Amino acid sequence: MVSFFRRKKPESSERRYSTEELAAAFPDAQPPSDKREAPRKDEAETGKAPPAPLAPPAGAPADDQRDTGRPRAESPEVGAAADTTAEATPPPPVSPPPADVPAPSPAPPAPRPIEEPDYSSWIGQTTDKPAAPAGKLGWRERLHGSAFARSFGGLFYSNPKLDDALLDDIETALITADVGMTATTEVVEGLRKRMKSREFADAQALLKALRADLLSLLKPVSVPLEIDSSARPFVLLTVGVNGVGKTTTIGKLAKRFRDENRPLMLAAGDTFRAAAVAQLQAWGERNSVPVIAQGQNADPASVAFDALQAAKARGTEVLIADTAGRLHTQQGLMAELGKIRRVLRKVDPTAPHEVLMVIDGTTGQNALSQLRQFHAAVGVTGLVVTKLDGTAKGGVVFALAREFGIPIRFAGIGERPEDLRVFDAEAFVDALLPETLGA
Numbered sequence: 001m002v003s004f005f006r007r008k009k010p011e012s013s014e015r016r017y018s019t020e021e022l023a024a025a026f027p028d029a030q031p032p033s034d035k036r037e038a039p040r041k042d043e044a045e046t047g048k049a050p051p052a053p054l055a056p057p058a059g060a061p062a063d064d065q066r067d068t069g070r071p072r073a074e075s076p077e078v079g080a081a082a083d084t085t086a087e088a089t090p091p092p093p094v095s096p097p098p099a100d101v102p103a104p105s106p107a108p109p110a111p112r113p114i115e116e117p118d119y120s121s122w123i124g125q126t127t128d129k130p131a132a133p134a135g136k137l138g139w140r141e142r143l144h145g146s147a148f149a150r151s152f153g154g155l156f157y158s159n160p161k162l163d164d165a166l167l168d169d170i171e172t173a174l175i176t177a178d179v180g181m182t183a184t185t186e187v188v189e190g191l192r193k194r195m196k197s198r199e200f201a202d203a204q205a206l207l208k209a210l211r212a213d214l215l216s217l218l219k220p221v222s223v224p225l226e227i228d229s230s231a232r233p234f235v236l237l238t239v240g241v242n243g244v245g246k247t248t249t250i251g252k253l254a255k256r257f258r259d260e261n262r263p264l265m266l267a268a269g270d271t272f273r274a275a276a277v278a279q280l281q282a283w284g285e286r287n288s289v290p291v292i293a294q295g296q297n298a299d300p301a302s303v304a305f306d307a308l309q310a311a312k313a314r315g316t317e318v319l320i321a322d323t324a325g326r327l328h329t330q331q332g333l334m335a336e337l338g339k340i341r342r343v344l345r346k347v348d349p350t351a352p353h354e355v356l357m358v359i360d361g362t363t364g365q366n367a368l369s370q371l372r373q374f375h376a377a378v379g380v381t382g383l384v385v386t387k388l389d390g391t392a393k394g395g396v397v398f399a400l401a402r403e404f405g406i407p408i409r410f411a412g413i414g415e416r417p418e419d420l421r422v423f424d425a426e427a428f429v430d431a432l433l434p435e436t437l438g439a
């Protein structure tokens with residue numbers, strides 16, 4: 001039973017958290033997103049519901065013609081749309097691949113290719129932030145501002161004693177960082193049991209055990225994306241709620257694949273937000289990556305259908321399809337994802353080969369219900385957790401891993417292309433905890 005709410009600290013107990021940090025433990029304190037149709041806080045999962053085993057994807061929704069609230073173009077189920085723009089030029093050979101794809105190695109990856117990053121062609125907005133170094137480097141620099149790192153920084157440097165107060169502080173820190181009640185209880189009660197059976201010589205030993213517990217939560221989901229070369233093209237469908245960083249992530253992935261010399265095509269399936277189509281097209285033009293687009297308000301399934309046919313005809317290795325951001329609670333829009341998947345399967349019954357859900361790392365426990373709904377609608381096979389830099393709490397990664405076990409393919413730790421990292425459980429955990437505990 002989590003003691004966060006019932007335990008009262010002794011008067012003499014050292015105060016280690018600011019009121020802001022404690023207040024941050026409560027989801028109501030989260031600032032509202034400035035994005036269109038951003039999820040409301042009252043939709044958040046509070047962690048009260050028992051963790052239900054994830055049902056397999058429910059297959060295609062029965063009625064894909066439900067009102068989505070958007071104008072519709074001709075469906076590809078009756079024929080592919082004609083107004084297609086695609087550049088015929090194949091991507092030019094570029095620099096060697098970064099070392100952290102496809103499989104992470106225990107050894108530090110080689111430095112990034114020595115090429116000047118062309119930020120003028122970057123898909124997202126420009127930023128003055130310096131790029132984080134590649135490989136395992138940069139994680140700590142980017143995550144040190146997170147609620148998780150700040151809470152644990154204070155905790156570890158206060159020279160704690162091995163007692164129940166330390167466990168209370170760990171519990172508070174984990175909840176504050178959005179790890180969620182269930183995962184927090186499991187970890188803290190496990191440590192308490194071991195402490196009572198005198199397994200730990202001192203507080204440092206307990207903290208090392210905590211690091212091991214956190215790692216063991218994440219290790220099973222630290223599974224990098226592998227491009228199956230027998231799939232031509234390998235179709236990657238990106239999904240997620242509004243403003244989580246889908247289009248930006250596609251740009252980062254496209255740069256990664258281009259650097260690996262993989263012939264690539266993009267499908268501008270976010271036909272709701274006009275800027276999203278323009279963003280992909282501009283990026284594609286500058287980087288000689290073909291972009292299939294039909295413009296705003298086109299049927300996204302039609303765009304996906306066209307793109308897959310074009311990619312197949314050209315022998316493209318990877319096709320990345322964007323989709324519009326949608327709230328997981330909007331049934332019509334969730335059904336649209338099922339339609340996109342069905343339409344892709346008309347061209348290639350094995351497509352999409354990866355359904356990559358992008359989750360904003362600052363979302364908190366609401367991320368759990370988002371993933372549950374998207375998985376039911378379209379069968380999520382991999383995750384990208386973005387915005388873990390700056391003020392993100394970061395703990396939701398543990399909650400997602402514990403409840404769903406779906407591979408976390410990438411982590412977004414900044415806005416630069418090289419800030420999309422292959423998810424590395426050890427680099428992530430060690431970036432959140434003080435350096436003295438690192439392996």
Ligand SMILES: Nc1nc2c(ncn2[C@@H]2O[C@H](COP(=O)(O)OP(=O)(O)OP(=O)(O)O)[C@@H](O)[C@H]2O)c(=O)[nH]1
Nearest residue numbers: 124242243244245246247248325386387412413414
């Ligand atoms: N700090 C930070 N910002 C990020 C990261 N990933 C994306 N962003 C920013 O998040 C904002 C939204 O990104 P978009 O790519 O437009 O999000 P989207 O999901 O495509 O948005 P919709 O099309 O509206 O659903 C942009 O300002 C990005 O620069 C990240 O890892 N860290």
